[in-house]
Amino acid sequence: MTTQSESAVTEPAAEGEAEATDTESRLSRLEEEGDIAADYLEGLLDIADFDGDIDMDVEGDRASVSIVGDGLANLVGKNGEVLEALQELTRLAVTRETGERTRLMLDIGGHRAARRAALIELGNEAVEQAKSTGQGVRLAPMSPFERKVVHDAVAAAGLRSESEGEEPNRCVIVYPA
Amino acid sequence: MLEEALEHLVKGIVEHPDEVTVRDRTLRRGRILEVRVHPDDLGKVIGRQGRTANALRTVIHALGGRAVRIDLVEAPGLR
Numbered sequence: 001m002t003t004q005s006e007s008a009v010t011e012p013a014a015e016g017e018a019e020a021t022d023t024e025s026r027l028s029r030l031e032e033e034g035d036i037a038a039d040y041l042e043g044l045l046d047i048a049d050f051d052g053d054i055d056m057d058v059e060g061d062r063a064s065v066s067i068v069g070d071g072l073a074n075l076v077g078k079n080g081e082v083l084e085a086l087q088e089l090t091r092l093a094v095t096r097e098t099g100e101r102t103r104l105m106l107d108i109g110g111h112r113a114a115r116r117a118a119l120i121e122l123g124n125e126a127v128e129q130a131k132s133t134g135q136g137v138r139l140a141p142m143s144p145f146e147r148k149v150v151h152d153a154v155a156a157a158g159l160r161s162e163s164e165g166e167e168p169n170r171c172v173i174v175y176p177a
Numbered sequence: 178m179l180e181e182a183l184e185h186l187v188k189g190i191v192e193h194p195d196e197v198t199v200r201d202r203t204l205r206r207g208r209i210l211e212v213r214v215h216p217d218d219l220g221k222v223i224g225r226q227g228r229t230a231n232a233l234r235t236v237i238h239a240l241g242g243r244a245v246r247i248d249l250v251e252a253p254g255l256r
Binding site: 040043044047048049074075077081082084085086088089092093096 | 178181182185186189190191192221228229231232233235236239240
Protein backbone atom coordinates (compact mmCIF):
# COMPACT_ATOMS: atom_id res chain seq x y z
CA MET A 1 0.00 0.00 0.00
CA THR A 2 2.68 2.45 1.11
CA THR A 3 4.94 1.38 -1.74
CA GLN A 4 2.18 1.98 -4.25
CA SER A 5 1.34 5.49 -3.14
CA GLU A 6 5.05 6.35 -2.98
CA SER A 7 5.62 5.22 -6.52
CA ALA A 8 2.57 7.19 -7.64
CA VAL A 9 4.10 10.30 -6.12
CA THR A 10 7.62 9.75 -7.40
CA GLU A 11 6.61 8.63 -10.88
CA PRO A 12 3.89 10.95 -12.13
CA ALA A 13 4.81 10.06 -15.73
CA ALA A 14 3.40 6.54 -15.24
CA GLU A 15 0.04 7.87 -14.13
CA GLY A 16 -1.65 8.07 -17.53
CA GLU A 17 -0.62 4.55 -18.28
CA ALA A 18 -1.99 3.31 -14.98
CA GLU A 19 -5.25 5.08 -15.69
CA ALA A 20 -5.64 3.38 -19.06
CA THR A 21 -5.05 0.01 -17.43
CA ASP A 22 -7.58 0.93 -14.75
CA THR A 23 -10.20 1.67 -17.39
CA GLU A 24 -9.43 -1.59 -19.12
CA SER A 25 -9.66 -3.66 -15.97
CA ARG A 26 -12.84 -1.86 -14.94
CA LEU A 27 -14.36 -2.66 -18.32
CA SER A 28 -13.37 -6.31 -18.15
CA ARG A 29 -14.75 -6.49 -14.61
CA LEU A 30 -18.10 -5.13 -15.82
CA GLU A 31 -18.07 -7.58 -18.73
CA GLU A 32 -17.43 -10.40 -16.29
CA GLU A 33 -20.42 -9.22 -14.25
CA GLY A 34 -22.55 -9.40 -17.41
CA ASP A 35 -21.34 -12.94 -18.15
CA ILE A 36 -22.17 -14.20 -14.68
CA ALA A 37 -25.59 -12.53 -14.79
CA ALA A 38 -26.31 -13.99 -18.23
CA ASP A 39 -25.48 -17.53 -17.05
CA TYR A 40 -27.74 -17.17 -14.03
CA LEU A 41 -30.65 -15.79 -16.06
CA GLU A 42 -30.21 -18.23 -18.96
CA GLY A 43 -30.51 -21.10 -16.50
CA LEU A 44 -33.78 -19.71 -15.26
CA LEU A 45 -35.15 -19.11 -18.76
CA ASP A 46 -34.33 -22.72 -19.71
CA ILE A 47 -35.98 -24.21 -16.66
CA ALA A 48 -39.08 -22.02 -16.94
CA ASP A 49 -39.27 -22.53 -20.72
CA PHE A 50 -39.11 -18.88 -21.78
CA ASP A 51 -37.91 -17.93 -25.25
CA GLY A 52 -35.65 -15.03 -24.46
CA ASP A 53 -32.26 -13.97 -25.70
CA ILE A 54 -29.78 -12.20 -23.49
CA ASP A 55 -27.97 -9.04 -24.57
CA MET A 56 -25.02 -7.73 -22.61
CA ASP A 57 -23.56 -4.27 -22.61
CA VAL A 58 -21.62 -1.83 -20.47
CA GLU A 59 -23.36 1.50 -19.95
CA GLY A 60 -21.16 4.07 -18.33
CA ASP A 61 -20.02 2.59 -15.04
CA ARG A 62 -22.35 -0.37 -14.91
CA ALA A 63 -22.97 -3.67 -16.58
CA SER A 64 -26.29 -3.88 -18.34
CA VAL A 65 -28.07 -7.11 -19.17
CA SER A 66 -31.32 -7.37 -21.13
CA ILE A 67 -33.60 -10.30 -21.72
CA VAL A 68 -35.23 -9.69 -25.09
CA GLY A 69 -38.00 -11.54 -26.85
CA ASP A 70 -41.73 -12.08 -26.81
CA GLY A 71 -43.94 -13.37 -24.05
CA LEU A 72 -41.82 -11.97 -21.24
CA ALA A 73 -44.58 -9.98 -19.52
CA ASN A 74 -44.72 -12.43 -16.58
CA LEU A 75 -41.05 -11.82 -15.92
CA VAL A 76 -41.64 -8.07 -15.78
CA GLY A 77 -44.70 -8.14 -13.56
CA LYS A 78 -46.95 -5.36 -12.40
CA ASN A 79 -44.96 -2.09 -12.32
CA GLY A 80 -41.85 -4.14 -13.00
CA GLU A 81 -41.90 -5.82 -9.59
CA VAL A 82 -40.74 -9.19 -10.92
CA LEU A 83 -38.03 -7.44 -12.92
CA GLU A 84 -36.81 -5.70 -9.74
CA ALA A 85 -36.81 -9.03 -7.85
CA LEU A 86 -34.83 -10.72 -10.62
CA GLN A 87 -32.36 -7.84 -10.71
CA GLU A 88 -31.87 -8.17 -6.97
CA LEU A 89 -31.21 -11.93 -7.21
CA THR A 90 -28.97 -11.50 -10.23
CA ARG A 91 -26.86 -8.93 -8.40
CA LEU A 92 -26.46 -11.35 -5.50
CA ALA A 93 -25.39 -14.09 -7.93
CA VAL A 94 -22.79 -11.74 -9.42
CA THR A 95 -21.51 -10.70 -5.99
CA ARG A 96 -21.21 -14.35 -4.96
CA GLU A 97 -18.79 -14.89 -7.87
CA THR A 98 -16.82 -11.63 -7.80
CA GLY A 99 -16.92 -10.86 -4.08
CA GLU A 100 -17.79 -7.26 -4.91
CA ARG A 101 -20.94 -5.21 -4.86
CA THR A 102 -22.44 -4.62 -8.29
CA ARG A 103 -24.76 -1.99 -9.74
CA LEU A 104 -25.70 -4.19 -12.68
CA MET A 105 -28.90 -3.15 -14.43
CA LEU A 106 -31.34 -5.73 -15.71
CA ASP A 107 -34.00 -5.03 -18.31
CA ILE A 108 -36.64 -7.45 -19.54
CA GLY A 109 -38.74 -7.09 -22.68
CA GLY A 110 -37.66 -3.46 -23.02
CA HIS A 111 -39.59 -2.46 -19.89
CA ARG A 112 -36.93 -0.16 -18.45
CA ALA A 113 -36.14 1.29 -21.86
CA ALA A 114 -39.82 2.18 -22.43
CA ARG A 115 -40.15 3.55 -18.90
CA ARG A 116 -37.02 5.63 -19.42
CA ALA A 117 -38.39 7.14 -22.64
CA ALA A 118 -41.67 8.03 -20.91
CA LEU A 119 -39.79 9.63 -17.99
CA ILE A 120 -37.61 11.71 -20.29
CA GLU A 121 -40.76 13.00 -21.96
CA LEU A 122 -42.27 13.76 -18.55
CA GLY A 123 -39.09 15.61 -17.55
CA ASN A 124 -39.17 17.66 -20.74
CA GLU A 125 -42.81 18.58 -20.18
CA ALA A 126 -41.98 19.73 -16.64
CA VAL A 127 -39.11 21.81 -18.04
CA GLU A 128 -41.49 23.55 -20.45
CA GLN A 129 -44.01 24.14 -17.69
CA ALA A 130 -41.38 25.56 -15.31
CA LYS A 131 -40.10 27.87 -18.04
CA SER A 132 -43.53 29.16 -19.04
CA THR A 133 -44.90 29.63 -15.49
CA GLY A 134 -41.65 30.63 -13.77
CA GLN A 135 -42.60 28.28 -10.95
CA GLY A 136 -41.18 25.01 -9.66
CA VAL A 137 -42.92 21.88 -10.90
CA ARG A 138 -43.39 18.96 -8.54
CA LEU A 139 -43.64 15.53 -10.13
CA ALA A 140 -45.25 12.37 -8.77
CA PRO A 141 -43.25 10.15 -6.36
CA MET A 142 -40.73 7.92 -8.14
CA SER A 143 -38.12 5.28 -7.45
CA PRO A 144 -34.45 6.33 -7.27
CA PHE A 145 -33.84 4.96 -10.78
CA GLU A 146 -36.79 6.93 -12.17
CA ARG A 147 -35.74 10.16 -10.45
CA LYS A 148 -32.25 9.84 -11.86
CA VAL A 149 -33.63 9.56 -15.38
CA VAL A 150 -35.73 12.71 -14.84
CA HIS A 151 -32.84 14.66 -13.25
CA ASP A 152 -30.65 13.79 -16.24
CA ALA A 153 -33.35 14.89 -18.71
CA VAL A 154 -33.84 18.19 -16.86
CA ALA A 155 -30.10 18.84 -16.72
CA ALA A 156 -29.84 18.12 -20.44
CA ALA A 157 -32.54 20.74 -21.03
CA GLY A 158 -30.50 23.23 -19.00
CA LEU A 159 -32.67 23.54 -15.88
CA ARG A 160 -32.08 22.49 -12.29
CA SER A 161 -33.99 19.85 -10.34
CA GLU A 162 -33.89 18.40 -6.86
CA SER A 163 -35.48 15.52 -5.00
CA GLU A 164 -37.63 16.20 -1.97
CA GLY A 165 -39.43 14.12 0.64
CA GLU A 166 -38.87 10.66 2.07
CA GLU A 167 -39.06 7.30 0.30
CA PRO A 168 -41.40 6.02 -1.02
CA ASN A 169 -42.90 9.49 -1.54
CA ARG A 170 -39.70 11.17 -2.65
CA CYS A 171 -40.30 13.21 -5.77
CA VAL A 172 -38.49 15.44 -8.23
CA ILE A 173 -39.00 19.19 -8.33
CA VAL A 174 -38.00 21.02 -11.49
CA TYR A 175 -36.97 24.66 -10.98
CA PRO A 176 -37.26 27.47 -13.53
CA ALA A 177 -33.96 29.00 -14.66
CA MET B 178 -40.60 -26.81 -12.85
CA LEU B 179 -41.12 -24.45 -9.91
CA GLU B 180 -38.90 -26.37 -7.54
CA GLU B 181 -36.20 -26.63 -10.18
CA ALA B 182 -36.42 -22.88 -10.83
CA LEU B 183 -36.25 -22.12 -7.12
CA GLU B 184 -33.29 -24.47 -6.65
CA HIS B 185 -31.45 -22.74 -9.50
CA LEU B 186 -32.15 -19.26 -8.11
CA VAL B 187 -30.98 -20.20 -4.61
CA LYS B 188 -27.92 -22.20 -5.69
CA GLY B 189 -26.67 -19.20 -7.63
CA ILE B 190 -26.56 -16.91 -4.62
CA VAL B 191 -25.25 -19.08 -1.74
CA GLU B 192 -21.74 -20.06 -0.65
CA HIS B 193 -22.65 -23.75 -0.41
CA PRO B 194 -24.73 -24.58 -3.51
CA ASP B 195 -24.18 -28.33 -3.02
CA GLU B 196 -26.06 -28.15 0.26
CA VAL B 197 -29.21 -26.69 -1.29
CA THR B 198 -32.24 -28.95 -1.57
CA VAL B 199 -35.82 -28.07 -2.41
CA ARG B 200 -38.68 -30.28 -1.33
CA ASP B 201 -42.09 -29.98 -2.93
CA ARG B 202 -44.73 -30.80 -0.35
CA THR B 203 -48.46 -30.69 -0.63
CA LEU B 204 -50.15 -30.33 2.71
CA ARG B 205 -53.77 -29.86 3.57
CA ARG B 206 -53.16 -26.13 3.65
CA GLY B 207 -51.64 -26.14 0.20
CA ARG B 208 -48.38 -26.52 -1.61
CA ILE B 209 -45.09 -25.65 0.03
CA LEU B 210 -41.63 -25.47 -1.49
CA GLU B 211 -39.24 -26.10 1.36
CA VAL B 212 -35.73 -24.85 0.70
CA ARG B 213 -32.93 -26.23 2.85
CA VAL B 214 -29.61 -24.43 2.86
CA HIS B 215 -26.34 -24.62 4.76
CA PRO B 216 -26.72 -22.84 8.13
CA ASP B 217 -24.18 -20.21 7.06
CA ASP B 218 -26.33 -19.37 4.03
CA LEU B 219 -29.67 -18.93 5.75
CA GLY B 220 -29.10 -15.24 6.43
CA LYS B 221 -28.09 -14.77 2.83
CA VAL B 222 -31.25 -16.31 1.33
CA ILE B 223 -33.43 -14.33 3.72
CA GLY B 224 -31.58 -11.06 3.23
CA ARG B 225 -31.91 -7.78 5.04
CA GLN B 226 -35.49 -7.36 6.22
CA GLY B 227 -36.40 -10.44 4.21
CA ARG B 228 -35.56 -8.73 0.95
CA THR B 229 -34.00 -11.74 -0.74
CA ALA B 230 -36.70 -14.13 0.48
CA ASN B 231 -39.31 -11.75 -0.91
CA ALA B 232 -37.52 -11.54 -4.23
CA LEU B 233 -37.48 -15.34 -4.45
CA ARG B 234 -41.21 -15.46 -3.66
CA THR B 235 -42.01 -12.76 -6.20
CA VAL B 236 -40.23 -14.63 -8.98
CA ILE B 237 -41.70 -18.05 -8.13
CA HIS B 238 -45.19 -16.56 -7.90
CA ALA B 239 -44.67 -14.96 -11.30
CA LEU B 240 -43.66 -18.30 -12.78
CA GLY B 241 -47.04 -19.73 -11.92
CA GLY B 242 -46.79 -20.57 -8.25
CA ARG B 243 -49.24 -17.88 -7.20
CA ALA B 244 -50.50 -19.98 -4.28
CA VAL B 245 -47.24 -21.67 -3.38
CA ARG B 246 -45.69 -21.03 0.01
CA ILE B 247 -41.93 -20.92 0.26
CA ASP B 248 -40.16 -21.92 3.46
CA LEU B 249 -36.47 -21.28 3.96
CA VAL B 250 -34.85 -23.51 6.57
CA GLU B 251 -31.44 -24.64 7.77
CA ALA B 252 -30.27 -28.03 6.61
CA PRO B 253 -29.82 -30.03 9.83
CA GLY B 254 -26.54 -31.51 11.00
CA LEU B 255 -24.20 -29.45 8.89
CA ARG B 256 -22.63 -27.42 11.68
